[in-house]
Amino acid sequence: xxxxxxxxxxxxxxxxxxxxxxxxxxxxxxxxxxxxxxxxxxxxxxxxxxxxxxxxxxxxxxxxxxxxxxxxxxxxxxxxxxxxxxxxxxxxxxxxxxxxxxxxxxxxxxxxxxxxxxxxxxxxxxxxxxxxxxxxxxxxxxxxxxxxxxxxxxxxxxxxxxxxxxxxxxxxxxxxxxxxxxxxxxxxxxxxxxxxxxxxxxxxxxxxxxxxxxxxxxxxxxxxxxxxxxxxxxxxxxxxxxxxxxxxxxxxxxxxxxxxxxxxxxxxxxxxxxxxxxxxxxxxxxxxxxxxxxxxxxxxxxxxxxxxxxxxxxxxxxxxxxxxxxxxxxxxx
Amino acid sequence: xxxxxxxxxxxxxxxxxxxxxxxxxxxxxxxxxxxxxxxxxxxxxxxxxxxxxxxxxxxxxxxxxxxxxxxxxxxxxxxxxxxxxxxxxxxxxxxxxxxxxxxxxxxxxxxxxxxxxxxxxxxxxxxxxxxxxxxxxxxxxxxxxxxxxxxxxxxxxxxxxxxxxxxxxxxxxxxxxxxxxxxxxxxxxxxxxxxxxxxxxxxxxxxxxxxxxxxxxxxxxxxxxxxxxxxxxxxxxxxxxxxxxxxxxxxxxxxxxxxxxxxxxxxxxxxxxxxxxxxxxxxxxxxxxxxxxxxxxxxxxxxxxxxxxxxxxxxxxxxxxxxxxxxxxxxxxxxxxxxxxxxxxxxxxxxxxxxxxxxxxxxxxxxxxxxxxxxxxxxxxxxxxxxxxxxxxxxxxxxxxxxxxxxxxxxxxxxxxxxxxxxxxxxxxxxxxxxxxxxxxxxx
Numbered sequence: 035x036x037x038x039x040x041x042x043x044x045x046x047x048x049x050x051x052x053x054x055x056x057x058x059x060x061x062x063x064x065x066x067x068x069x070x071x072x073x074x075x076x077x078x079x080x081x082x083x084x085x086x087x088x089x090x091x092x093x094x095x096x097x098x099x100x101x102x103x104x105x106x107x108x109x110x111x112x113x114x115x116x117x118x119x120x121x122x123x124x125x126x127x128x129x130x131x132x133x134x135x136x137x138x139x140x141x142x143x144x145x146x147x148x149x150x151x152x153x154x155x156x157x158x159x160x161x162x163x164x165x166x167x168x169x170x171x172x173x174x175x176x177x178x179x180x181x182x183x184x185x186x187x188x189x190x191x192x193x194x195x196x197x198x199x200x201x202x203x204x205x206x207x208x209x210x211x212x213x214x215x216x217x218x219x220x221x222x223x224x225x226x227x228x229x230x231x232x233x234x235x236x237x238x239x240x241x242x243x244x245x246x247x248x249x250x251x252x253x254x255x256x257x258x259x260x261x262x263x264x265x266x267x268x269x270x271x272x273x274x275x276x277x278x279x280x281x282x283x284x285x286x287x288x289x290x291x292x293x294x295x296x297x298x299x300x301x302x303x304x305x306x307x308x309x310x311x312x313x314x315x316x317x318x319x320x321x322x323x324x325x326x327x328x329x330x331x332x333x334x335x336x337x338x339x340x341x342x343x344x345x346x347x348x349x350x351x352x353x354x355x356x357x358x359x360x361x362x363x364x365x366x367x
Numbered sequence: 368x369x370x371x372x373x374x375x376x377x378x379x380x381x382x383x384x385x386x387x388x389x390x391x392x393x394x395x396x397x398x399x400x401x402x403x404x405x406x407x408x409x410x411x412x413x414x415x416x417x418x419x420x421x422x423x424x425x426x427x428x429x430x431x432x433x434x435x436x437x438x439x440x441x442x443x444x445x446x447x448x449x450x451x452x453x454x455x456x457x458x459x460x461x462x463x464x465x466x467x468x469x470x471x472x473x474x475x476x477x478x479x480x481x482x483x484x485x486x487x488x489x490x491x492x493x494x495x496x497x498x499x500x501x502x503x504x505x506x507x508x509x510x511x512x513x514x515x516x517x518x519x520x521x522x523x524x525x526x527x528x529x530x531x532x533x534x535x536x537x538x539x540x541x542x543x544x545x546x547x548x549x550x551x552x553x554x555x556x557x558x559x560x561x562x563x564x565x566x567x568x569x570x571x572x573x574x575x576x577x578x579x580x581x582x583x584x585x586x587x588x589x590x591x592x593x594x595x596x597x598x599x600x601x602x603x604x605x606x607x608x609x610x611x612x613x614x615x616x617x618x619x620x621x622x623x624x625x626x627x628x629x630x631x632x633x634x635x636x637x638x639x640x641x642x643x644x645x646x647x648x649x650x651x652x653x654x655x656x657x658x659x660x661x662x663x664x665x666x667x668x669x670x671x672x673x674x675x676x677x678x679x680x681x682x683x684x685x686x687x688x689x690x691x692x693x694x695x696x697x698x699x700x701x702x703x704x705x706x707x708x709x710x711x712x713x714x715x716x717x718x719x720x721x722x723x724x725x726x727x728x729x730x731x732x733x734x735x736x737x738x739x740x741x742x743x744x745x746x747x748x749x750x751x752x753x754x755x756x757x758x759x760x761x762x763x764x765x766x767x768x769x770x771x772x773x774x775x776x777x778x779x780x781x782x783x784x785x786x787x788x789x790x791x792x793x794x795x796x797x798x799x800x801x802x803x804x805x806x807x808x809x810x811x
Contacts, residue, residue, distance in 0.1 A: 037689075038692075039706060041705070046727075048730055049377070152734035308737055357745070357749070359747070
């Protein structure tokens with residue numbers, strides 16, 4: 035018997051799940067929404083996605099290779115996911131150089147500065163998006179009108195998002211019912227027929243991706259369901275109080291970035307709580323802040339801000355919200 | 368309705384390759400090496416000299432103190448030497464080496480296969496017999512049985528739970544025992560019930576052993592107070608606290624013992640050993656060992672004498688496959704890797720698993736992505752990612768507050784981690800240090 039035996043402490047087997055497979059799973063889950071985006075926005079969606087993914091991966095690689103001088107770890111797939119999510123959070127007519135700036139901020143500032151994968155307190159793609167929103171407010175809020183492959187890239191015909199129409203109209207004293215006439219029907223909203231960031235529009239595709247991630251056990255239901263439920267309840271109360279001044283809950287769930295945020299952005303492992311209880315508090319926080327910003331804030335949309343604000347509470351939630359310990363409550367038989 | 372424990376747990380591939388392989392009696396080896404410490408507690412003291420003639424079942428090392436057990440000769444023959452050997456844990460210890468000649472047993476042992484159902488011994492006699500016969504927990508922990516059967520003063524035990532879960536992948540020795548020695552196991556359970564003075568016993572068996580469930584359910588009709596509880600397949604259900612929770616809903620308090628909730632847990636293998644000791648007057652010197660692995664030619668379950676070299680077991684299973692890169696004593700989740708295979712089988716050896724080289728090394732460690740899968744997997748409600756870092760960074764006071772000592776080292780966290788972090792290594796380090804610090808506090 036000449037075998038040289040390996041010795042290590044137990045356990046002697048590991049699950050087949052790896053970081054890379056999880057990231058690949060997220061990419062697969064994003065595929066339906068990407069397809070929907072290409073369907074509605076044509077070429078622009080493809081260019082924005084490619085530029086964003088390539089720049090995110092490149093920025094991470096270059097920083098690791100030349101600044102940190104560590105072994106590049108882009109093969110873990112996390113930069114690809116960030117790239118996709120950044121693309122999903124910007125309009126499909128965003129010029130290339132702005133996307134690259136977004137990628138540099140997302141990966142360079144929000145991720146690598148903190149020590150790379152696993153150490154960033156804020157969702158990198160959202161930091162990139164908010165940076166761009168503040169730095170390039172015009173380009174970041176000129177939304178192409180969906181017209182399939184006829185939609186141009188930077189020369190696309192643009193229009194306001196349903197949320198912007200609603201927010202502007204209410205400020206001008208118009209009734210919600212009148213404003214509803216100006217925007218697509220709820221069914222159209224569900225399928226994604228509206229202006230908006232390229233990946234956020236098609237609720238049906240995002241939900242499909244979310245269900246896949248739950249089935250694949252990449253995420254649990256806690257964060258998305260709590261966020262969506264909180265938004266529905268909060269806007270539902272407002273709507274019940276005065277339907278002429280507040281839009282209905284379904285409208286809120288189907289428009290803006292709430293679906294994308296709840297299913298893909300808020301569930302980012304690194305920047306979300308690790309216990310079920312923590313996740314529920316975090317989800318409620320995101321839902322409440324989103325509705326506050328949408329209803330009374332200066333921006334028509336607030337999901338990005340809400341998630342970033344709640345990201346900052348995650349270390350606290352992880353520290354104070356503990357799982358129920360086994361055997362804590364002494365029960366004598 | 369299948370029951371299970373509520374919090375945490377994982378589903379590793381079962382790989383019960385030997386579930387339908389009947390127990391094969393391994394021939395007596397030409398030489399056995401019997402370590403004097405095969406149990407938790409003080410090592411036994413050898414009572415035979417070099418050159419002494421012994422019979423199988425004869426006492427060769429006497430228990431030292433209460434938390435210790437007797438060791439008996441597993442074969443008949445001559446004591447070759449009393450020497451220092453490396454045992455399955457990799458540490459050196461004293462062992463009695465015996466050259467086997469024939470197979471003569473001590474006359475008081477009833478070698479017939481006939482089932483003896485009637486229990487004639489009294490409560491005290493049963494416990495004394497278990498102590499004399501050197502019985503230990505056969506599930507792997509090897510805690511002396513006579514201590515577990517002695518309910519501490521002031522505590523009350525109203526239920527016995529028999530662990531037939533065998534939640535470790537690959538292992539099938541308990542499964543086969545339940546199938547082939549069902550009546551003996553149940554008699555053993557009745558004996559333990561009598562020793563504890565309880566009216567009820569529940570045998571917990573996972574649903575992946577339907578044949579054992581139906582077999583014991585059928586046989587249990589002839590035994591008073593014994594019921595079989597089928598359980599949902601989930602690791603680590605064989606953990607004492609998880610099994611009690613699954614079967615009764617009672618939760619053993621942190622730092623407490625099963626008897627704190629009125630329960631004593633014994634393993635199926637132990638029940639069989641109790642039967643043999645009490646009804647047949649047979650000391651514990653042989654046991655069932657599963658020898659398995661995906662590329663093992665002839666995996667199986669073997670009844671072997673204690674002290675048999677592991678190499679002999681491997682030969683019986685068709686030899687060590689060429690691609691072997693790791694040999695584990697016990698299950699893949701909690702067993703210990705062997706550095707050499709020339710070590711003796713002990714009372715606690717439940718299985719020998721040979722892993723191919725490609726499955727014998729750990730995957731590359733990636734950064735923690737805080738997915739929380741380890742917390743979800745922990746059946747004790749701990750946060751492995753946290754206590755692991757606390758152990759790594761030597762923050763022991765904090766680790767103690769985070770209940771690091773509640774960890775039973777089942778390995779579910781390290782198994783489930785997608786970043787392949789060595790969570791349990793650092794938790795063990797932290798736990799050992801915290802326990803040592805706590806002891807020092809007491810003695811100060």
